[in-house]
Amino acid sequence: MERASFGQRLERARLERGWTQEYVAGSIGVEPVTVGRWERGLHKPSAILRHALCSLFEMTKWDLGLGDDIEQSTERDEEQQARPSMPEQNPVDDASTAFRKTDLTERLESLVWTWLLRKPTGARYQELQAMISLEAENNKMKEDLLSRRDALRRLASLPLRVCGLSLVTPVLARPVEEILATCAAGITACWHLRKGKDLVFVSDTLAWYLPTLKEIARIGSTTQRKESADLLAQCLTLQSELAMHNSSNSAAISYAQEATQYGHFSENPILHLLAWRRLAAAYFYADRWEQAVQAAEKAKFLLLEAQKAQPILPVVQSYIYAGLATYQAHTGLQQDALTSLGKAHTTFFAQSSEPIPIWISNHSEANLVLNDGLSHLSLGKNREAFDSFQQITKYYIDTEIIRVEATINQVLAEVHSDGQRDMDICISLWEEGMHGAKLLHSEQWFNEARLAYAAMRAAWPGEQKIKALREQIVHW
Numbered sequence: 001m002e003r004a005s006f007g008q009r010l011e012r013a014r015l016e017r018g019w020t021q022e023y024v025a026g027s028i029g030v031e032p033v034t035v036g037r038w039e040r041g042l043h044k045p046s047a048i049l050r051h052a053l054c055s056l057f058e059m060t061k062w063d064l065g066l067g068d069d070i071e072q073s074t075e076r077d078e079e080q081q082a083r084p085s086m087p088e089q090n091p092v093d094d095a096s097t098a099f100r101k102t103d104l105t106e107r108l109e110s111l112v113w114t115w116l117l118r119k120p121t122g123a124r125y126q127e128l129q130a131m132i133s134l135e136a137e138n139n140k141m142k143e144d145l146l147s148r149r150d151a152l153r154r155l156a157s158l159p160l161r162v163c164g165l166s167l168v169t170p171v172l173a174r175p176v177e178e179i180l181a182t183c184a185a186g187i188t189a190c191w192h193l194r195k196g197k198d199l200v201f202v203s204d205t206l207a208w209y210l211p212t213l214k215e216i217a218r219i220g221s222t223t224q225r226k227e228s229a230d231l232l233a234q235c236l237t238l239q240s241e242l243a244m245h246n247s248s249n250s251a252a253i254s255y256a257q258e259a260t261q262y263g264h265f266s267e268n269p270i271l272h273l274l275a276w277r278r279l280a281a282a283y284f285y286a287d288r289w290e291q292a293v294q295a296a297e298k299a300k301f302l303l304l305e306a307q308k309a310q311p312i313l314p315v316v317q318s319y320i321y322a323g324l325a326t327y328q329a330h331t332g333l334q335q336d337a338l339t340s341l342g343k344a345h346t347t348f349f350a351q352s353s354e355p356i357p358i359w360i361s362n363h364s365e366a367n368l369v370l371n372d373g374l375s376h377l378s379l380g381k382n383r384e385a386f387d388s389f390q391q392i393t394k395y396y397i398d399t400e401i402i403r404v405e406a407t408i409n410q411v412l413a414e415v416h417s418d419g420q421r422d423m424d425i426c427i428s429l430w431e432e433g434m435h436g437a438k439l440l441h442s443e444q445w446f447n448e449a450r451l452a453y454a455a456m457r458a459a460w461p462g463e464q465k466i467k468a469l470r471e472q473i474v475h476w
Contacts (some may be wrong), residue, residue: 012037089368107135131157132188155185214232226267236258244286295409315347315348319344325371326378362399407436
């Protein structure tokens with residue numbers, strides 16, 4: 001095979017897995033510049049490094065284009081002589097291999113164990129999370145939706161199955177690195193599952209992680225403590241979001257406050273400021289609006305401080321400013337809100353080639369439009385708010401939580417709009433929103449739907465169609 005053929009195949013295999021040259025180099029004990037030379041066809045690896053590459057990529061040397069034609073022919077002959085009685089192909093092995101390569105559960109769990117075996121020195125668990133997220137997103141349209149959901153649920157349960165985690169006490173029966181890796185994988189799965197209807201499952205699963213991760217953050221090595229704090233900040237931030245749906249706003253605030261502490265301890269500035277952004281949201285939905293603005297301002301301050309040391313992803317900046325705009329608008333700071341909203345839009349659409357961490361992926365274009373609608377609704381610009389919410393219900397269907405919130409708020413925007421209001425549109429949207437709240441088992445949106453119903457009763461007193469909706473206000 002030509003050198004260029006090997007380089008092209010190596011680069012393609014690396015990119016398909018979402019790996020950097022640094023990751024490949026660290027996994028097999030060479031410098032990144034060496035991997036670059038291989039990919040450009042300038043050099044070929046030694047026999048030992050060829051074996052390491054094949055093991056890392058789980059590919060044969062022929063699949064990678066390693067060795068010349070004579071080498072390949074000789075090696076194949078030697079293999080056939082070593083096992084002359086074996087058939088050329090084994091249908092059972094082929095079927096087993098095919099299953100392991102195509103089943104998403106197998107692929108996701110394989111990433112965990114492969115990464116653990118070859119974890120480069122100094123690598124953080126966020127790299128594993130990025131690989132898992134990339135695998136899940138790349139196969140989003142290839143997998144049956146139920147199979148994909150089941151695969152993610154199994155991955156979320158991996159720390160419980162493999163490490164025996166307990167809901168009430170720390171369990172350190174397995175090596176700490178194994179616990180951290182499986183928890184990192186499980187948390188990644190939970191971030192993906194939160195976009196659908198698995199809010200209760202995600203919250204219940206994450207609760208099993210917390211005692212053990214907190215213990216590692218207390219007694220582990222310096223590196224283990226920081227890694228555990230990093231994962232705890234993610235866990236608690238996500239738990240805070242889920243708590244307002246599954247339990248109470250006070251629990252959401254408590255989780256978010258804890259997330260800010262672990263975010264600080266992890267020395268991950270982005271996780272730290274995102275935890276403060278989450279705390280602002282928890283205050284907002286608990287109707288503690290002044291505190292929401294203060295927490296959002298703290299997140300903005302941390303963002304500006306972090307930018308002095310390193311560039312911060314535009315989507316992170318957008319997320320901070322979008323929330324700040326919503327909370328400023330609700331407290332009557334109109335000009336400040338519009339300025340923050342402008343920054344949220346500008347930064348969101350700024351170009352960036354860096355991968356987006358899974359724990360910020362919830363700030364999608366739909367979430368940006370949602371904050372746009374919430375800001376305009378608070379400022380009394382009801383027609384603009386209705387149009388924003390309508391964009392979400394029409395064009396963005398990938399995040400169930402956002403869609404339900406937008407649908408219910410679209411009712412409020414129409415009810416409070418100037419001029420003639422469309423009662424039939426409000427009824428249709430309200431029924432859709434209430435149905436979505438029940439499917440999610442969301443206390444937050446169930447209560448919001450009840451408030452929207454009260455607003456409709458006030459707008460159209462005595463209307464029988466509105467009164468009839470009362471029968472649908474039944475808790476699950």
